Amino acid sequence: MPPSTRTTPSAFRDLPSVVWTIFAGTIVNRLGYLVTPFLVFFLASRGVTGGDTSYVLGALGAGNLIGPAVGGVLADRIGRRPTMLIGLIGAAAAQGALFLAPGVWTMAAAALLISAAGSTVSPAAFALLADAVDSERRRRAYALFGWGVNIGTAVAGVLGGYLAAQGYWLLFAVDAGSMLLYALVVTVRLKEPKREASQQRKDGIGYGVVFRDRLALLLLPLFGVQLFVYSLTEVALPLAVRDSGLSPAVYGAMAAVNAVMVVALQPFATAWLARVPQLVVQSAGSALIAVGVALTGLADSVAGYTVSVVVWSLGEVVVAGIAAGVFANLAPEHARGRYQGAFSWTWGMARFAALTLGVTVYTAVTPATLWWTALVAGTATAAATLTLKTRIERRAAHDLAA
Template structure:
């Protein structure tokens, strides 16, 4: 028996099309080389000798580029096609990676980091749109779940490799990351056909600005994006507020690394199986459950932490992340018109980009002014409120989806 086929079936990936698996493998290769992001701040402060404030500026510019990349990448995926946006974005990102690694002054590094965020993230909405193009609607949640799973698997392997490379020289991180990104682009160009749906005969030509703005004019879609943004704000608290809190509670950096490793371990171990369970629930129920688990998990950090307690808290909010990750993109794919899948996925990814930029500042402000318990209890309240919001808007979205099914019978049969 083919061991690869056996593994695919065990992960719940049987029946998905070849093009999806090309994207899946390419994503894994790319994430295996995801060396720069987790070490960028250390590179700037230790290798380049920049102050914390200067490093913060560079990282913020990188995040700003990523925020702009989401709607731009989505629009390009709809306008020029998934394949060229994917390959071109990955190749441009590879070049920006090398430019960042070989820049030697603060202004040059700042510009390069912005371009890295902009060019390096263009491909994400195109991947999400391509998955919606080639995967049958009934299997989309499963497909997005497996993609989320392999992203985390690759990143978990990349972290220790990056640490090893960093001891040999930080520039190697940029070179290796650029190589894997470039290879993913080549993989797409050679093996992935254009998946963008053909334009309907007689359809009036649309403006580029109209494509960019259409998702923002869709009230049902924006109502869905609001709790997604709120939960993203919570997830990104683990980048600054959580390590600061756990350090103040007496946990060492080694203990913090052990605590946070629970996130990756649980995602790799449980994602394929939990996706099967959530596939039997209404999507609004799954999203509400994700909100509650995320809120309660971060709320547990309000209590004095031992390592086991902190690990339990991380485990609870990780379950929320696992539940949400396959369901939310499948909702986006259903709400988006076929010709605007990239634009809708771009706005969805922009919510995460905005949250990654805003969360450290908001969390730090609350932590500094009101203290740790207030921050984490506030996170719990926001998570539970987001879960309740998902249930409150479920009826409106259900009616919208049912109306769309009359126009597009091929749509997902998933219940909202």
């Protein structure tokens, strides 16, 4: 059941129990989201540095290209709950494989499995959220999901820094345990929504239904570039912190600053901005993220990194739930899993580009080149997204009339 309305932020009070269950499970899962943010430091502790690090990070990014595509199809084909369970249990097993891997290539293989299995979950969970609420409430449902991510991350950022100092094996144990606990929540609390067989067969089982949607194909690359810029906060920020001679605990503290800001501000921002056109808010927030990420290039102390994190965190608060909600509203009912698979694949592509291209530019060219690129690309795509506002509103009005 949803929490009492007396204790629930106003933006989320009318959301159904399915949304709150996914929210709670997400908090549990993200409490153990520890290995990936500290992977650079773990690899260094195993003697993996320089170019070999990029192989493992690249494999981690590549898995995020496989998982969403598979997860979207499975969510429409076999159901939301089974897809989530496959991903959670598979990712938990892969955590153990990565910790025990004896060399760079086995580490890369395990990292690929972690991200592939873990990213299978998102399309199914997002489709389940879209099934549970109407188009007017989807932005808030996805914002609540993001709020859960950051509540978990707020604790995990501090916890991760402490556990890493005690021994990296603790990171892996907590990560795997949290995934298995989320799988238990899915098993006990979530029910598979009923879908008509004729709808499941409509347009086949592949991604042709998405590829024929011209508006979706315009939005995906624009969102993808914005997500690439945001992904640099997870990928390039720890490299910058390390190169400034600061400890892994500093990066953990920066992650906690971000998470605490989002936890504190997001419910209010979601309510305050509810009446503003979504793409206007999305564009403004994306530009703010780009500026904040670019400020990382000027930082070389805890204070400097804190300023940059505060700026892009404000942008994250502003855009919460909008991109996912906009894309969910484009999807026909029978293809929600595949639309969310395409959106999650775009997320995966952004992270893959950050882990490979971003790291390459940072290490092989100059860090300044990466930060300037982030600023220009982020602000340009934010402006381009705003130009689609009329077409998206017209599409939404047509769908409501139908």
